[in-house]
Amino acid sequence: MFLCYSKNVNRKVWCFIAKVKCKKGKKILLIFVCVAVAITVIAALANFIVFKALVKKGSEYNKVEIENQLVPQKDENDYWYFTTDGDFKVMHLTDIHIGGGWMSYGKDMKALNAVATMITKEKPDLVIASGDIAYPVFFQAGTFNNYSGAKIFANLMESLGVYWDVTFGNHDSEPYSYFDRERVSEFYSDSEYKYCLYQAGPEDVDGYGNHIIKVKNSDGLITQGIVLMDSQAYVDDTILTSIKGTYDNIHGNQVEWYEAEIKKLNEENKKIDKKAEAVKTQVFFHIPLVEMSDAWKEFQENDFENTEKVKYIEGIIGEGGRRVYCGFGEDDLFEKMLELGSTQAMHNGHDHYNNTTVEYKGIKFSYGYSIDYLAYIGISKEGSQRGCTMITCKPDSTFTIDKYNYYSDRYDLEGFTREEVTMQFADVKYQVEEE
Numbered sequence: 001m002f003l004c005y006s007k008n009v010n011r012k013v014w015c016f017i018a019k020v021k022c023k024k025g026k027k028i029l030l031i032f033v034c035v036a037v038a039i040t041v042i043a044a045l046a047n048f049i050v051f052k053a054l055v056k057k058g059s060e061y062n063k064v065e066i067e068n069q070l071v072p073q074k075d076e077n078d079y080w081y082f083t084t085d086g087d088f089k090v091m092h093l094t095d096i097h098i099g100g101g102w103m104s105y106g107k108d109m110k111a112l113n114a115v116a117t118m119i120t121k122e123k124p125d126l127v128i129a130s131g132d133i134a135y136p137v138f139f140q141a142g143t144f145n146n147y148s149g150a151k152i153f154a155n156l157m158e159s160l161g162v163y164w165d166v167t168f169g170n171h172d173s174e175p176y177s178y179f180d181r182e183r184v185s186e187f188y189s190d191s192e193y194k195y196c197l198y199q200a201g202p203e204d205v206d207g208y209g210n211h212i213i214k215v216k217n218s219d220g221l222i223t224q225g226i227v228l229m230d231s232q233a234y235v236d237d238t239i240l241t242s243i244k245g246t247y248d249n250i251h252g253n254q255v256e257w258y259e260a261e262i263k264k265l266n267e268e269n270k271k272i273d274k275k276a277e278a279v280k281t282q283v284f285f286h287i288p289l290v291e292m293s294d295a296w297k298e299f300q301e302n303d304f305e306n307t308e309k310v311k312y313i314e315g316i317i318g319e320g321g322r323r324v325y326c327g328f329g330e331d332d333l334f335e336k337m338l339e340l341g342s343t344q345a346m347h348n349g350h351d352h353y354n355n356t357t358v359e360y361k362g363i364k365f366s367y368g369y370s371i372d373y374l375a376y377i378g379i380s381k382e383g384s385q386r387g388c389t390m391i392t393c394k395p396d397s398t399f400t401i402d403k404y405n406y407y408s409d410r411y412d413l414e415g416f417t418r419e420e421v422t423m424q425f426a427d428v429k430y431q432v433e434e435e
Contacts, residue, residue: 046102047143051152054100054108058156061116066123072163072197072213080197081214081222082125085395088215088224091124092284092389094349094368095132095169097375099141100148107373107380110419112156114371114406117416118388119160122404126197126213127162128228129153130349131169131286134184135374136177146177150187158195165197165226167209169286169350170233170247171375181208181233206251207232212261215393220272224393225265225281225342229254232287235328247287247350249327255336262342278342280397288348288365291334293324295360311359314403315367316428318353318385325351337363344399345391352376353385353425357401366401383407383421 070088072080082088093115098108119127134149135141150172157164166188173181185208188198201210207230215224232248262281269276296317299310306312319325337343338361345364352370359365369387373380387405394400404410407418 043102043142047100047145047148050102050105050108051100051145051148054098054105054112054148054152055155057109058112058152059159061112061156061159062120063159063161064120064123066125066162070125070163075214078199079212079214080199081216083216083218084125085217087395088393089122089124089126090226090282090391090393091119091122091127092130092347092366092368092391093118093127093371094130094286095352095370095372095375096129096149096153097132097135097171097370097372098149098152099135099137099143099374100145100152101136101138101141101143103140103142104135104374108152110373110380111371112152113416113418114386115153115156116160117411117413117418118404118406119162120416121411121413122388122390124162124390126226127157127164128226128284128347129164129166130284130347130368131167131231132171132349132372132375133166133169134177135171136174137171137375140374144174144177145179146171146173146184147179147187150184154188154193154196158193161195163195163197165213165228167228167285168207168230168233173233175234175237175239181230185209201230202257205253205257206230207254210254210257212265214265217395221276222265222269222279223395223397224399225262225279227258227261227281227283227343229258229283229285231285231327231348245325247325247327249287249289249329250285250331250333252332255332258333259336259340262340265342278340280399281343282391282393282399283337283343283346285346285348287350288324288326288367289334289346290326290330291360292346292348292358292365293326295358295365296324296356299358309361313357313359313364313401315356316354316384316425317351317356318425318428319351323351324354334363345401347389347391352379355385355387355403357403364401369403369405380419381421382424384423384425386421 070082134146136146185200199211213226235246265279347366352372354367357366368389390402392400
């Protein structure tokens, strides 16, 4: 009987303790939830305030004064085209990396200033940003909202009053960001942007933004085709592959689209001049082709001397391990380019410390200077990699590529200031020093 009584007492004691712990646990959980909600609300409010401030900052830049600015038109097939008998200047920017959140505010302001400074100086006919305009990585930007970066950039470009276009990079629509590629494409397609020439491209072709801009002379002949392509993001577009950096590349039906488009350009010219040769083109996308990696390895393994296939032109490969971070797997785009004899050069970004130009089998691979102040740790204090590329398309279909560092005297403009940085690759010709 005593044993039975003892068990009952123990049971009551333990039930009492359990109830106390349960109440305490609920209280702790409630506090945790309240703190989490408070932090979320504060962060959302901070991001909204920062977003508005960055949009306002972009709209404060003066319109770029371009004498006799070329104005594009659309032809009967809905292609944008410019008409000129003179030079056509394309500015290539890449990896602008606007976080658009409370954690990236200061660096975003610097990125906007860099873009505005160089465009104001160069007065290009067309600006192409080849991907990673937005950088919605929470632990660096404080937000997953990739719309913010896109909106801030678009607002800046419209304020500057220059014609502009974009291709997508892997960060423009991360697997964890708020908006997918289709939604971002719809944003850039918005008719409210007077100077934006972005087109989503055919629905039956993979990716978004596969389209062409033509440069014609007064006789109607296409002197240069500007081809923009979506080099995709990650091989299966999951958080795991985005963390690992398992990058995708140009898909097969995009190569088919490229071939068909080049043939259309050629046919258009032959209607005007039966002896017209293949239309010359410049191609822009974000992630470099595997052939860029092949070319650099061949040059590197030949003690940094030119080979029969590879001709070094300028710049460095400054990424860790002196690597080209191309997409995984093979594609047939480069082979198709060789076959058609149209494309003169490819322009990409993605690797922020790489800015080299090499010629491989007669086609130039050109890394653009990056803008990034945010993605790489410490990059905001470094300057060798930051700048722009100017591609000048000549009336005879030849072209030049000129790369300009943002911190050179060239961009010492009244009304613009630049931060102090370390020129970390100042004495490096082909590669970074061994660590």
